[in-house]
Amino acid sequence: MIKTDILIIGAGPTGLFTVFEAGLLKLKCHLIDALPQPGGQCSEIYPKKPIYDIPGFPEVLAGDLTHNLLEQGKQFEPGFTLGERADTIEKLADGSFIVTTNKGTKHHAPIVAIAGGLGSFEPRKPLIENIANYEDNGVAYFIKDPEVYRNKKVVISGGGDSALDWSVFLADVASEVTLIHRRNEFRGALDSVEKARELKQLDKINIITPAEVTALHGNSKLEGISILKDGEKSLLETDYFIPLFGLSPKLGPIGNWGLEIEKNAIKVDTLDYQTNIPGVFAIGDVNTYPGKLKLILCGFHEATLMCQSAYKIINPGKKYILKYTTVSGINGFDGTRKEAPKAVVQAIN
């Protein structure tokens, strides 16, 4: 059982910033995210796109923002349960919660902060008959541990950044990498496209376009796929098939937690972004209230106010006054301390 003060569901920018604000109040955080890496949409959908409305940053790439938020919260030693979806919540007699993921990992905390954005990202599965039979038996929609593919034959399908980047990465790991896409053109960052082209010329990636995977074969596990190219069908032996057609967010099981939902978002009180279940908060894009704007900067504000309420619930009656980091510095849970350099008091003569 993982124990923490604030259990954050969703490791996007709002969830990550909560770690910092909670840390200032000496509250420890643990984050659950369905994606295998932190950052939410910023790292999954548009890591290389600039954002122009983060206060103080005239321009910041979404991937860099994620990196900076992780760096900012690092000294508060957040825990992570990644690649798992928060499925069920149970309220205990003392008012605390147990949240269990789809993989059975249990988390215990007095406060739950749902920072789930548009929901957990579920892979868009290609419409291939019997694909479900091979899930975890050769078909994967995410790459969590590239080592699984060492010296194996891998087929990746898709035409975007993740298909390109993983093909490039696995070229040095797998024994054979084949990239299949419906059209000849790939869409990705220039360096990804160039790298893939280079590896193709070196025969380290086999690219088949315009083509589609139409069927999967194998007894208990995947052994091969059918490819349709220029109206002709062919068979290709492979150990793994990884379709990367993007992800679609679904509010998912959180919708059944007894929370008040309005238009696919969780209703909160703007006093502290608490939901109708005391001790459960909803912050960032996942919540709704009159005047709500789905902006990262609003998520930061909501996270900050929420932490103050969480402190009061966890430490009833204990006095606290807002402190400024410039004055008080930051004491990390890892023993580090950051503080402003002291001014010198000296005569000049």
Place this chain on the structure above:
Amino acid sequence: MIDVNITVTDREGAVHNIVAPTDMAMNLMEVFKAYELPVEGTCGGMAMCASCQCYVTSSHDLVDMQDEEEAMLSEAFFVKSNSRLGCQIPITSQLEGLEVELAPDY
């Protein structure tokens, strides 16, 4: 200020007659959302998610498809020859009388 009238058929077949301003630099996905039609616009309008895919059923001469839209549609599901991403269609006076149908949500 010029407004244009657009007819949207949602996924249940209900028809919505909506009015969109041409002077607010909006695109069709944003207009869908402004009218609270069931369009997520997950990526915010970067042609990266296809949640605003729609079928253009009137014979309007729309802005040409750029590489990003074409690439996204090549990866999306339920794509037809008249598929477009709403986020890539700016609202201009040429759109008067446009008729679209929302593509299935996948």
